[in-house]
Amino acid sequence: xxxxxxxxxxxxxxxxxxxxxxxxxxxxxxxxxxxxxxxxxxxxxxxxxxxxxxxxxxxxxxxxxxxxxxxxxxxxxxxxxxxxxxxxxxxxxxxxxxxxxxxxxxxxxxxxxxxxxxxxxxxxxxxxxxxxxxxxxxxxxxxxxxxxxxxxxxxxxxxxxxxxxxxxxxxxxxxxxxxxxxxxxxxxxxxxxxxxxx
Amino acid sequence: xxxxxxxxxxxxxxxxxxxxxxxxxxxxxxxxxxxxxxxxxxxxxxxxxxxxxxxxxxxxxxxxxxxxxxxxxxxxxxxxxxxxxxxxxxxxxxxxxxxxxxxxxxxxxxxxxxxxxxxxxxxxxxxxxxxxxxxxxxxxxxxxxxxxxxxxxxxxxxxxxxxxxxxxxxxxxxxxxxxxxxxxxxxxxxxxxxxxxxxxxxxxxxxxxxxxxxxxxxxxxxxxxxxxxxxxxxxxxxxxxx
Numbered sequence: 122x123x124x125x126x127x128x129x130x131x132x133x134x135x136x137x138x139x140x141x142x143x144x145x146x147x148x149x150x151x152x153x154x155x156x157x158x159x160x161x162x163x164x165x166x167x168x169x170x171x172x173x174x175x176x177x178x179x180x181x182x183x184x185x186x187x188x189x190x191x192x193x194x195x196x197x198x199x200x201x202x203x204x205x206x207x208x209x210x211x212x213x214x215x216x217x218x219x220x221x222x223x224x225x226x227x228x229x230x231x232x233x234x235x236x237x238x239x240x241x242x243x244x245x246x247x248x249x250x251x252x253x254x255x256x257x258x259x260x261x262x263x264x265x266x267x268x269x270x271x272x273x274x275x276x277x278x279x280x281x282x283x284x285x286x287x288x289x290x291x292x293x294x295x296x297x298x299x300x301x302x303x304x305x306x307x308x309x310x311x312x313x314x315x316x317x318x319x
Numbered sequence: 320x321x322x323x324x325x326x327x328x329x330x331x332x333x334x335x336x337x338x339x340x341x342x343x344x345x346x347x348x349x350x351x352x353x354x355x356x357x358x359x360x361x362x363x364x365x366x367x368x369x370x371x372x373x374x375x376x377x378x379x380x381x382x383x384x385x386x387x388x389x390x391x392x393x394x395x396x397x398x399x400x401x402x403x404x405x406x407x408x409x410x411x412x413x414x415x416x417x418x419x420x421x422x423x424x425x426x427x428x429x430x431x432x433x434x435x436x437x438x439x440x441x442x443x444x445x446x447x448x449x450x451x452x453x454x455x456x457x458x459x460x461x462x463x464x465x466x467x468x469x470x471x472x473x474x475x476x477x478x479x480x481x482x483x484x485x486x487x488x489x490x491x492x493x494x495x496x497x498x499x500x501x502x503x504x505x506x507x508x509x510x511x512x513x514x515x516x517x518x519x520x521x522x523x524x525x526x527x528x529x530x531x532x533x534x535x536x537x538x539x540x541x542x543x544x545x546x547x548x549x550x551x552x553x554x555x556x557x558x559x560x561x
Contacts, residue, residue, distance in 0.1 A: 193559075200555050231515045252556055265441045268541075276561040282552075287541020288534050292552055296533055300525030315524070 156253035156273040157246040160280070163191050163271065164241045164257055171236040180233050185226030193279040194222045200281075201294040205302055205309070213309055220316035225294070227319045236261060241269070251275050342545055343457040346532060354462040358528050361467055362521060369510055376504065377511035386430040388505040392441065393422045393429025394498030398484030402444040406452040411442050446483060447476025451543050460532055468535035 151159075166187045170180050188194060198221040199206055199214065206214065239261040246255045253273040260266045272282040282291040298312075305311045348354065376384070396419040403412035418434040418441075426433045435441065450472050451457075458471025466477060487495060510517060520534065521527050540547050 193561075196559055228519055231519070235513055235515060250553075250557060251559075265443060272556065274556075274559055274561060276559070279561075281556065281559055284541075286538045288537045289552055291555065292537075292549075293530060293533055296529055297523060297525040300529065303526075304524070 150276050151273075151278040153246045153248055153253055155278060156275070157243055157255055159191065159273065159278050160246075160255040160257065160271045161243050163187060163280070164243055167233075168241055171233050171239055174237075177231060177234050181226050181230035184230035184233060185222065188226055189222065191280055193274070193277075193281050194218060194225075196279075196281050197225070197291055197294075198222065200291045201298045203295050203299060205299065205307065209309055213313065216313050217309065217316075220313045221298075224316045224319040225290075229290075248275070252281070340451050340454050340545070341456050342547060343536070343540060344547065346460070346536060348460050348532065350459055350461060354460065355528055357462040357464055358467075358531070360464065361462070362527075364465065365521065369507070370514075373507040373510035373514070376507040384505075384508045384511075387501055388508055389422070389426070389432045390429045391498060391501035391505040392432075393419065393426065394486055394501065395484065396422075397486045398480055399442070399444050401483050401485065402446055402449045402480075403442075405446075405449045406444065408444075411444070414439060414442055445473075445476050446479040447473035448543060450476055451545075457540075460536065468531050470536075470539070473539065 167184070170183045170187070173180065173183075175183075195218050198218040201221060202209070202217060206217070209217065236259070239259055241257050241259045244256045244258050246253050248254075252275055255271045255273055257269045257271065258266045259269055267286050268284075269286075270284040271280045272284070273280045282289055284290075301315075302309065302312050305315070396415055400412045400415045400419070403409075403415060418439040421434040421437070421439065422429045422432060425431075447470075455472050457473075461469050461471055461474055463469050463474055463477070466474075469477070484498075486498065490497075520530055523530060
């Protein structure tokens with residue numbers, strides 16, 4: 122008798138918890154599981170790139186492919202441009218997004234040479250507001266493992282940022298691009314031209 | 320001398336009444352002018368000495384360079400054990416002690432990291448973290464000569480770590496400075512192995528100084544498990560409409 126009462130209570134509590142979670146989950150276009158599978162694909166692509174033994178140029182172009190496929194490059198680029206982008210024309214914006222994507226692939230892709238022989242694994246996923254944070258661990262030979270967290274939008278399943286040991290790419294590039302623009306006296310066209318050279 | 324050090328540490332343990340360190344906020348930089356000067360001096364040092372020297376050292380075969388790094392890491396372990404004890408993390412202290420015993424013997428004085436192969440991975444720490452565990456605030460951001468980006472708390476930590484390692488007192492005089500020499504050499508190795516990353520930060524087209532500040536503070540706060548409210552990023556993410 123007591124056992125049944127216990128079970129009922131547990132079921133009621135469980136049901137209540139599910140009811141509390143459901144509205145949020147129903148609003149999200151993708152689930153935590155889907156976000157984790159998506160980052161699993163990103164990670165497996167990156168693992169294959171860093172252990173391919175290919176030239177750095179080839180690795181960078183493959184990394185750019187992964188970035189374009191799974192990340193919202195438009196969001197990341199415009200977030201990096203920040204308030205300076207508000208007055209930009211739509212032509213300038215799309216030119217900036219294109220140049221920025223190549224710049225990012227180069228800037229971070231060239232670091233993959235240092236990851237050779239390494240392995241990245243998905244560890245866990247948690248929901249924070251309207252996004253998922255997918256935690257991955259990167260193991261490099263002779264180094265302590267380090268964390269990379271992918272920020273995945275629950276709305277469309279694209280990743281909108283990466284935190285490498287707590288360092289956000291969006292936040293650091295916002296600073297970097299801001300400084301680059303200052304150096305060019307705020308001339309966005311010059312910045313776009315220079316970014317395209319990377 | 321040895322007794323004075325131990326007494327000082329005991330006093331610090333008593334003083335550190337296990338309070339919670341206040342959460343750091345933002346990137347205030349009250350010593351920016353001085354910090355930028357030191358940063359420029361560090362860049363000059365890198366261009367003139369560290370980068371060229373690490374390129375030379377990089378010609379040493381990788382296995383030999385890894386052995387030097389292993390030796391340096393292993394020699395630093397007793398200091399890490401002391402820090403873990405001071406932080407009350409006894410299991411990590413024991414873990415590191417066993418690691419030290421394995422690598423010092425089977426690993427031939429630490430040249431080989433056999434402990435990692437059997438699952439006794441590195442669990443690093445430093446006195447800056449100990450101060451954090453004791454409730455010390457981060458303090459102001461400072462750029463140190465040679466060591467680079469740091470905070471007041473972590474800068475004190477570096478100084479204390481120099482005298483905290485029991486190995487420094489146990490070794491015979493002739494080889495007492497060998498671990499420190501290996502440490503400096505291993506830093507040249509890191510500068511070589513991570514040259515692309517280091518160059519892309521130090522010699523970026525933007526402002527390398529502020530990028531380094533952001534990188535240091537964010538990664539250190541993450542490492543120490545400090546939750547920092549970040550409205551800037553949160554607002555950006557929440558504004559995302561796909």
